[in-house]
Amino acid sequence: MNYKWNKKKWVTLSLHVIFWLVFFFLPYFLRPNYGNTRHPNRPPSDFLYLHSIDFIIWMAIFYLNTNVLIPGFFYKKKYFQYVSLLLFVFSVLFIIHRLIFYLFLPGRPYPLDGFILFAIFPSIFIVTVSIAFKMFTDLIKDETKTKERETENLKTELSFLRSQISPHFMFNVLNNMVALARKRSDQLEPSLIKLSSLLRYMIYETNEQSVALEKEVEYLQSYIDLQKQRFENDVVLHVYFQEIDNNYIIEPMLLVPFVENAFKHGIGLLENAQIEIELKVKNGLLEFYVKNKFNETEQTQDHTSGIGLNNVQRRLDLLYKNRHNLIIAKQENWFSVSLQINLH
Secondary structure, three states: OOOHHHHOHHHHHHHHHHHHHHHHHHHHHHOOOOOOOOOOOOOHHHHHHHHHHHHHHHHHHHHHHHHHHHHHHHOOOOHHHHHHHHHHHHHHHHHHHHHHHHHHOOOOOOOHHHHHHHHHHHHHHHHHHHHHHHHHHHHHHHHHHHHHHHHHHHHHHHHHHHHHHHHHHHHHHHHHHHHHHHOOOOOHHHHHHHHHHHHHHHHHHHHOOOEEHHHHHHHHHHHHHHHHHHHHHHOEEEEEEOOOOOOOEEOOOOOHHHHHHHHHHHOOOOOOOEEEEEEEEEOOEEEEEEEEEOOHHHHHHOOOOOHHHHHHHHHHHHHOOOOEEEEEEEEOOEEEEEEEEEOO
8 A cells, every 4th residue: 555645744733624624613514503502591602612622632642642651651561650640631631621611611410411512522533543653654654665675675686687697698798708809800880889888788777777678688689699699500500589678677687597507508519509588568568488408417517597587486476476477498408497477
């Protein structure tokens, strides 16, 4: 539930003012002749004075109970002391009410039933409302603090997960550069330029909570191009990226671990290496497929296998809970990943 309105002081102040205005004028709304029924000759101003002073006392009871008695005794389960203090407050109220009555209505008998009806019952109502109000506002504060802690924990965990990706990625890309340098390839300079653009993306764009999907796809394409330069004819590579609408956004570096995993385990001692990558978006639904051949024996001996995939699975659970579908399967020396994300 969203409680942002509770953080606005003017909203809270307005609610308090409205409540007290309604409470003050409620007797007049219910009974227009309220205050003159038992004593028709009573001046209206006398009743207004008496009612106004009672009203101030009720306000004092409300805020005393809310700010002092409830947190100091009720929340600490000191119920006997709490009830005793309320009884003391009601006793003081009786004394004040009686003095005020004799002050404004001298010579008239003090009606005990009138005190119970017009002072005690409203006071009990005020105490009940103040308890409900205090418990509700404290519940909102606790939930708000919990949400803030969850948000901070989420940010911390996501930052940690992203930091896990960067060293692994950099290790592979630098290996590409070493291979090109040993071959004295003319592709070294454009590769370094691509690497520079990738680093710029990793340093600046990944600090944001989300990026344009188009930028993420450009990042993927540059990564794939670098891998193609490294492995050249050692792998049959099929890549299809649909043209992306700029209106879609995604968590940065969310898709690259799947591609990285395909190159890591789909090439090497494997004969007839083959990798297939496809990305398309339709009606806000991202469909991403990665498929590669793998060697069962080689992958079993690789203790780091799956670390990147576990990483991205955790990020998906944190960021796209109930908005994604991830299927990872192995069948006949083929490893496949099918990911669907609702980008709306």
